[in-house]
Amino acid sequence: MENLFFKKEKKITINDVLVTLGQKQIKKNFLINDIKDLESAKLNDVSFLHSKKYFKLVENTKSKIIITNPKFKTLVPKNKYIIEVHDVLLSVAKITSIFYPNSLDDNFDSSVVPIEKLRISSLKFGKNILVGKKVKIGKNCSIGHNTIIEKNVIVGNNCKIGNNVLLKNCVVGNNTNILDGAIIGKKGFGFNPGKINFRYPHVGSVIIGNYVEIGCNNTIDRGSLSDTIIGDGTFLDNQVHIAHNVKIGKNCIITGQVGFAGSSTIGNQVMIGGQAGISGHLNIGDNVKIGGGSGVITDIPSNTKVMGYPAKNIRDFVKESK
Numbered sequence: 146m147e148n149l150f151f152k153k154e155k156k157i158t159i160n161d162v163l164v165t166l167g168q169k170q171i172k173k174n175f176l177i178n179d180i181k182d183l184e185s186a187k188l189n190d191v192s193f194l195h196s197k198k199y200f201k202l203v204e205n206t207k208s209k210i211i212i213t214n215p216k217f218k219t220l221v222p223k224n225k226y227i228i229e230v231h232d233v234l235l236s237v238a239k240i241t242s243i244f245y246p247n248s249l250d251d252n253f254d255s256s257v258v259p260i261e262k263l264r265i266s267s268l269k270f271g272k273n274i275l276v277g278k279k280v281k282i283g284k285n286c287s288i289g290h291n292t293i294i295e296k297n298v299i300v301g302n303n304c305k306i307g308n309n310v311l312l313k314n315c316v317v318g319n320n321t322n323i324l325d326g327a328i329i330g331k332k333g334f335g336f337n338p339g340k341i342n343f344r345y346p347h348v349g350s351v352i353i354g355n356y357v358e359i360g361c362n363n364t365i366d367r368g369s370l371s372d373t374i375i376g377d378g379t380f381l382d383n384q385v386h387i388a389h390n391v392k393i394g395k396n397c398i399i400t401g402q403v404g405f406a407g408s409s410t411i412g413n414q415v416m417i418g419g420q421a422g423i424s425g426h427l428n429i430g431d432n433v434k435i436g437g438g439s440g441v442i443t444d445i446p447s448n449t450k451v452m453g454y455p456a457k458n459i460r461d462f463v464k465e466s467k
Contacts, residue, residue: 149297150314151245151348153179159210162191165239166212166230180240182371183208191240194221195233198426212236234345235337241346241370248346251332254295254313260288271308289325298330301355314367318355318377326362329353333366333389333407345369347389354378354395360385369407376413394431412447421456436462 157177160170178189183199186192186208193212194203200220203211211221212228221227230236241248257275269287276282277296286300289308294300298312301319306312310323314330323329335345349368353359354377361383367373368390375381376395386404387393393405394413403417406425415429418437423429430447440454450459 148245148348148350149299149316150350151248153244154246157244161243162210162240163228165243166228166236168228177210180237180244180370181208185371191228193233193237195237196426212240232337235343237370238337238343238345241348245346245348248348249332249344254293256296257293283319295330307361314349315351315353315365317353318357320355321353321357321359323359324361324363324383327359327365328363329359329365330367331364333369335369335389335407349373349390351375357381360401363387366407382419388425400437434459 158174159177160174162177163170177191181190181192183192183202183206186206188207188209190208191210191212192206192208194217203221210226212230212233213221214231214233215229218227218229254277256278260270260274260276263276265282267285268282271290273291274288275293277294279297280294281299283300283302285302286304288306291308292306292310295313299316301317303320304317305322307323307325309326311328312330330351332347337343347367347369349370349372351365351367351373353375356378357375358380360381363381363385365373365387366389371390373387373389374392376393378396379393381399382401384402385399388405388407390408391405393411394415396413397411397415399417400419402420405423408425409423409427411429412431412433414431415433417435420437421435421439424442427441428444430445432448433445434450435441435456436452439452439456441456445451451457452459453462
């Protein structure tokens with residue numbers, strides 16, 4: 146699927162990739178289509194393996210070119226072309242930058258115009274609203290004062306968008322409410338630390354399902370290579386932060402001041418109490434309940450109740466508290 150929000154360079158070869166990573170070129174040069182995560186990569190995409198959490202994915206990926214480090218290269222199937230590097234994520238960031246040279250530019254959208262210039266039927270709107278090029282807004286929507294909807298954003302039918310909202314790099318489903326002050330689709334907090342911090346490009350988007358509610362002052366970062374996803378029927382309370390690549394399932398309830406680190410996957414019908422923190426690259430199962438103020442640093446199986454720091458089975462937490 147074509148990226149709606151970032152223009153991709155079309156003539157990138159394997160030697161372009163190798164030169165960018167400071168490696169020797171090969172004689173049999175060929176075009177590379179894109180850079181993708183292991184799960185979504187196609188045959189002519191380059192992908193990467195940087196953590197033991199993704200060993201199973203590398204076995205099934207369609208990508209024939211894998212960037213990885215010496216520690217993990219023996220785990221890559223033998224029919225793959227391996228590009229061996231010291232720092233996988235830094236290498237991925239550099240490669241993403243040649244495919245998407247404008248991906249680090251998170252500046253304001255200069256194409257926006259006052260919403261009064263657009264002719265959108267059955268739309269109610271307040272004052273000082275700006276809308277970018279190729280924005281699509283469905284029927285029976287309302288938009289509050291001082292809201293900005295940047296280019297290529299898609300909003301479904303029967304949606305209510307509050308005051309002072311920023312929507313960029315996102316797709317919003319039907320019957321969804323986005324409350325005042327929400328910021329959706331900005332780049333995530335991904336960088337390689339060093340003497341000069343190197344920013345990771347974020348070329349993914351935010352996909353928000355149907356019948357979702359996004360509370361006041363939520364921040365939902367777009368994905369880096371994959372998308373950040375909020376499933377159908379999920380409700381987010383005020384001041385929730387969702388980092389890049391997080392995937393939240395259907396009919397979840399996330400209360401105030403919960404924070405999600407990047408690339409964690411949350412199942413369906415999960416309930417999370419206020420001020421809980423979810424670490425990155427975790428898998429939380431279906432029907433999980435997480436108590437307020439908990440710190441989740443390991444995977445949680447389905448149908449489990451946990452609390453505390455580190456979060457543990459709620460029965461164990463209560464016993465230890467006594």
